[in-house]
Amino acid sequence: MTGFPDDLGGTPEGPGPEEPLLRQPPGYLAPPPGSFGQIRRRAARRRRLRAAGGGTAAAAVLAGSVYLVGALTPHGTEDRVSPPATGSPTTPAPRTTRPAPPVTTEPRATPGTHGASPPSRPPVTGPSPAKDSPTPSGTPASTGHGSPAPMCAASQLTASLGAPEGAAGSVYRYLLLTNHGATACHLTGYPGVSVLDASGKQIGAPADRRPMDYAPVVLKPGESASDTIRTANHLGTCRPASAKVRVYPPGSRASLVVDGEVTVCDELFTITPLAAGRTGNPPS
Template identity: 50%
Template sequence: MTGFPDDDPNGFPAVPGAPRDPAGPDSPRAPHGPRADPLEALLHSPAPFLSAPPGAFERIRRKAARRRRVRAAVGGSAAVAVIAGALYVAGSLHTGGGDEVVGPPASSVRDTSPPAATAAPSTPPPRASATPSAPVTRQTPVPHRTTPGPHATETHHDTATTPTTGTASAPETTAMCTAAHLEAALGGGDAGAGNLYRYLVLTNTGTTACHLTGFPGLSLLDASGRQIGDPATREPVGYVPVVLKPGGSASDTIHTVNQQGVCLPESAQVRVYPPGSKASLTFPGQITNCDNLLAITPLAPGSNGNPL
């Protein structure tokens, strides 16, 4: 079959009025043959492999080693905790058993109690045998020092200290000396290291014996009878009952300091309350209270005071 210029390249006759096939890039009628797609070289080109960053493997190894160390530490801590818990449980169980074992040795404490019980019976015989004198004489200094003030305790001192005087019935058979049967005066004195000591003497002017026990009350007065400062305080000295026969005397020591510091006016009179008496004796006497130190001792036999 002879073709015509207007025939289709495939050999089909040209249809009148149909568009002709342009010569595209892939058309056999293209002047230079088929043209290659420019994107095909980019899409089908071999991709090169990326190399690892510098030091990446070292970092990976370090992280792996760190994870291993952490796991090892956690495992070790868990093992230690388990062991500690086991030891604690074992110890608690052992302690419980130990408490049960400790119970019977309490018999050793029971064994020690009989000696204490045997010691108790041993003490009464000496007390029973020494009740007339020895125990009472040993206990007399303690109540004297601890209860110098109250007059109610004076009867206790009378009964407790009677063995020391040798006349156990003397305070019980003699009445207490009252202000009506006493005469007060200042006796001698002493001094040393800035301290002054004057003796207060009380004399029995009655016709019968009487007794004095403990501290008198003492205050300093001016010429008009007004009190100067506070009453005298008491020195912590023990005492015993003093039996005064008619004309007998008892005395105590008035403690002051030499005129230094702040001194109150000198007294013109001294007021004394005998122990256990509400009536007072007032007599002339010059005493100065300096640095607020005015103290007395309990009464003692004689007229030379009660040494400190």
């Protein structure tokens, strides 16, 4: 048996009904056991080698650049090579600068003065106090001979009232404080004044202060300071007439009581600051 169709009784169009098939049936060979796992291991090893090689190359390039920058930077200067940026901003250290030397200006000579420079102005030490600014309570005032005068105590003063004088719907009355002590003292500002009935009870509110400038008044033994009490001359509603007047000297907690009749009408009751003399403030 040769296997040719002619020998088996076949025809040229195909084998006969009893002709055996000499061709292997179609199909694919199965891969050897473990081949896929070996392929995956080789691929993972190649990836690791590539990553290691890339990191080593990057580190070498970075080290070489830092070395080149350090080698090319001139030595002996204040500039320093900063490390590579890490992503966080850094603040450069401030440089200290020396202050510029003061510039002095030479005064120029004025023509006609033969080179003489003009006199320099005295240094300004601050605003000078006003002439009418009061001396604080308790601060000694000068007696005019260089010795200070303490504040007058109520125990060394005597109070008295002048006669009332009417003008333009008002009644004015002087209040006098006299130094009966053996040493000089001073008074500054407003006294406290209120009116009392015969039993010593206060009638209404104390006197209001009339805004005026004032200065310390130095009283030698026997000298007086005075101010002016103003009330309405029987206008509007009047309070009962007083039997006494109570006076607190400036800066004192002790009071003086003097007999006197003062009628407060239309709620007008004012007092001026003390001034030198016996004719009130302003002095008449």
